[in-house]
Amino acid sequence: MELITRSPLQNQMVEEKEVVSSKNRNFIEANTKKVSLEHLKNDCIIPVFAKDNESTISHYEFVQKTREIAQDLFPEFSVSEPDIRTSHIIKGRIPSAIGKPAKELKEHEKTLYYERLAFVLEIPEVVENVNGNKLALTIGGVRAYNQENLFSKKSPEKFKVFIGFKNMVCTNLCISTDGLADQIRVNSLNQLSEAVENLLNQYDRMKHLGMMERMSRYELTQAQFAHFIGKLRMYQFMGKTEQKQYFPVSLNDSQINTVVKNYYHDPNFSRKEDGSINMWRIFNLLTEANKSSYIDNNLERNVNAYDLTNDLVNSLQNRIGNFFLHN
Incomplete structure (x- = not known):
């Protein structure tokens, strides 16, 4: 995928003082909690398929692998640390803590994972100006365990991946139809990697920018x-x-x-x-x-x-x- 950092779409620009920046706003708000990649790696258990005890692909593996692919495909640019939002925490405890009142639980006796996760990765050096707004090239994905049947044997797992832009004014995501793969079904991390790479390679960035510029x-x-x-x-x-x-x-x-x-x-x-x-x-x-x-x-x-x-x-x-x- 060829990328350029200067866009010809400079129509209808506004003065920067007219734009209200929203640096502290999130790309998604609903009932979500911000977490770090290290937290996913070190503090969260990995759900399994109940009937055969086979592991699911973890949230950490999904985010980390997507970031690695993005960096490999765009080696001339830096890929930001992931902005990760989670929801629907699933809490548990280790067997030795059975019967303990919740207030007496020690940290090592608690377990947790998040049913749903969304993340974005910015490529901040690839910025376009569309209709007076700065848009940064952005890659991300969603994983929702509630869409899996974890009570059965291991089966293909569902993921969603996108590439598009984030409006730096308001943190709104701008995603086109061909920039979203919302029906990825895979049995392994290698299959997931292939699906992510295919999406990133087929995305028509200039068409997407042109369609958004036309809106104004x-x-x-x-x-x-x-x-x-x-x-x-x-x-x-x-x-x-x-x-x-x-x-x-x-x-x-x-x-x-x-x-x-x-x-x-x-x-x-x-x-x-x-x-x-x-x-x-x-x-x-x-x-x-x-x-x-x-x-x-x-x-x-x-x-x-x-x-x-x-x-x-x-x-x-x-x-x-x-x-x-x-x-």
Whole structure:
């Protein structure tokens, strides 16, 4: 994969003082805890398949192997330390601590692992400027043990891996359809390595950047935005058969509320004075709202936000009907 650090996409740049930096914000917020790679390696047990006691691929192995592959594929750049978020802690204790009150447990008597994990790795030297925002090339993945049948014999394990960008203004992830592999099923760490490498090699970075740059060329009036939000709300309550007639929407009702709130109040992506808002800002309102999604469906919803935005842009560009924009 050939990478360049200077982008031709410099359209519609804004002054840096107009952008509110969010260095302390997380790429995902919902019910998650930040942990270190060393913590995963040294402090967490590894779940097994119950019927044959075969080990799963550990969270540590997944993160570390992905980082090694990223560094091998991009040797001219440095890969950051992983930013790791976990949720749904599974606690236990060693056999000798059976019957002890929890408050009397010593540290060596406790066991734990996390049911769900998400992580990102930045390549900070590869930064693009799209629509006035700095985007850093980012690689990451998700592992959710709740999607495995750990009560059976060893079977292929599921992983999700992505490559895309992180908006440095707001830490929103920008992931395209071809930048996400959400159905990786492997039996070994070697198979996982091959799947990660295949995804990174096939990703079309310049196409992704071009599609995001295009978003800023089209906008909705305040009335059109209100119509869009109303149709999103209607979609939530349609029957499954009726929903299939329209472009799928993954965000839930509370997340749509967040989109509306940020339309008025987001420091970087809110409406203009006349109430209009371009599609790049709408895309970031959607991905910002998606941060409240649980780890196990966060990446799919992020890609859905990207696809939905591009579907709207296509309708505006080609002047064709769209359920979410027209009566």
